[in-house]
Amino acid sequence: MTSNILAIDQGTTSSRAIVFDGDMKIAATGQQEFTQHYPASGWVEHDPEEIWATVVATCKAAIKKAGLTAQDIAAIGITNQRETVVIWDKVTGKAIHNAIVWQDRRTAPLCQKLKKAGKEPTFTRKTGLLLDPYFSGTKIAWILDNVKGARKRAEAGELLAGTIDTFLIWRLTGGKVHATDATNASRTLLFNIAENKWDDELLKLLRVPAGLLAQVKDCAADFGKTEKSLFGSEIPILGVAGDQQAATIGQACFEPGMMKSTYGTGCFAILNTGADMVRSKNRLLTTIAYRLGGKTTYALEGSIFIAGAAVQWLRDGAKMISHAAKSGELAAQADPSQNVYLVPAFVGLGAPHWDADARGAIFGLTRNSGPAEFAKAALESVAFQTRDLLDAMKKDWRGHGGRKTVLRVDGGMVASDWTMQCLADILDAPVDRPTVLETTALGAAWLAGSKAGVWPKARDFSKRWALDRRFEPLMDEKIRRAKIKGWHDAVRRTLSA
Ligand SMILES: Nc1ncnc2c1ncn2[C@@H]1O[C@H](COP(=O)(O)OP(=O)(O)O)[C@@H](O)[C@H]1O
Ligand SMILES: O=P(O)(O)OC[C@H](O)CO
DSSP, rough: OOOEEEEEEEESSEEEEEEOTTTTTEEEEEEEEEBBOOTTTTOOOOOOHHHHHHHOOOOOOOOHTTTTTTGGGGEEEEOOOOOEEEEETTTTOSSOOOOETTTTTTTHHHHHHHTTTTOOOHHHHHOOOSSSSTTTTHHHHHHHHHHHHHHHHTTOOOOOOOOHHHHHHHHTSOOOOOEEEHHHTTTTTTTETTTTEEEEHHHTTTOGGGGGGGGGOOOOOOOOOOOOOHHHSSOOOOEEHHHHHHHHHHHHHTTOOOOEEEEESSEEEEEEEEEEOOSSSSSSSEEEEEETEEEEEEEEEEESSSSSHHHHHIIIISOOSSSHHHHHHHHTTTTOOOOOOEEEBBBBOOTTOOOOTOEEEEEEEOOTOOOOHHHHHHHHHHHHHHHHHHHHHHHHHHTTTOOOOOOEEEEEEGGGGHHHHHHHHHHSSSSEHHHHHOOHEEEEHHHHHHHHTOOHHHHHHHHHHHHHEEOOOOOOOOHHHHHHHHHHHHHHHHSSS
């Protein structure tokens, strides 16, 4: 039997498909960027048809590049940008509105209204989340309230809703399966993470008809088969997880206390807390790390909205660099005597501030500040934000009796040695970069491969994790303290209230 696995990694800026061989090594990759739509300030949308087209094209390209056919693929694992939602017509499969992306802030007024009505504690107790526009529930409500006839059609059972995994499963199976996994469900503000079910009270508060929602399965489960016409023969879909949770799995963070931080568009730190649902006292999220064999493993999560996106802004907005990879080189040339801070609150600030109305700011400019200082400030902002998250996480985890943690990193940005050294310096802790950087896709592939019985179980999979490089902190403590203080001043001046 074949043991090749196809991982679909549908991210915020690109769709990727990766074929892993039986040794869990990358055999071939397909990748396509797609359009980001910004229809108004703080709004971010994707065209679901473009997402679908790029997913199909990259899957075909990866299978072909690997010199294989669909028959040589044992299973598919799907991982996806989380929280982003689509609502589509059950019969035609066509979306009734563009996907509203996780970064989109348009539902800030609705969140505010629910907060004022005193509903946040109910949402937090049941979902582990906060009332922030980041999560899917208020985005679903917005589409139902703003697309003509949508609410009526939803109530009549003509529409379906889902996060991107659910939309892809629906399309891949030719409209036969409407399902999601527990990690994606846990990001909607509608899913009770203690009881593992959609929560009627929350559905009522957000006025979301239950019939819109998908069946919630384990991360390694039967999600149906792809239509024969798509890739030439049917392929079973056996693994699904939100991308940050998939990276947690791909980094083999299976033990309580293990932590990973992924640096893509945003940055997301996830700490495995085992069977314990640790409640944060520091505005972090309690979420589902994975659910396997009906058993839920929980996590604490710190979510930063802008990490690599700050580098994209340097490239596409400020036009100061030609390629993302140039940012580290440029930062290294910055004048060390300047203290320029960039607070990249382009779409508000996530954990631990959760300020939807804040917008980006730059402090400390002099007549000599130029591209090098901007690049340094952009990359340092990622380290400072991570420091804030980890400080909050340590408090919660220690307060819970947890031991010291080690940080494993991944995502597009960790290719930058300069950024990783800066991260270790600001965190004052070692940072471990693995040899396999495609941990998100690997995590999804492992879910599918282990479910198919062709890849090793968790313990043996963990043994394969290999270190590429450990970055040790080298910065003088006095300098670190001064820099962090400067950062906190800058953040304080950026917050909206
Ligand atoms: N060498 C680099 N130095 C700094 N940033 C980088 C580098 N390479 C990629 N990036 C940033 O990483 C991000 C892409 O990472 P990726 O994990 O593919 O993101 P996503 O899954 O969110 O689309 C981009 O925002 C890009 O600006
Ligand atoms: O697409 P990424 O890798 O930036 O991840 C997005 C997150 O899942 C949003 O919560």
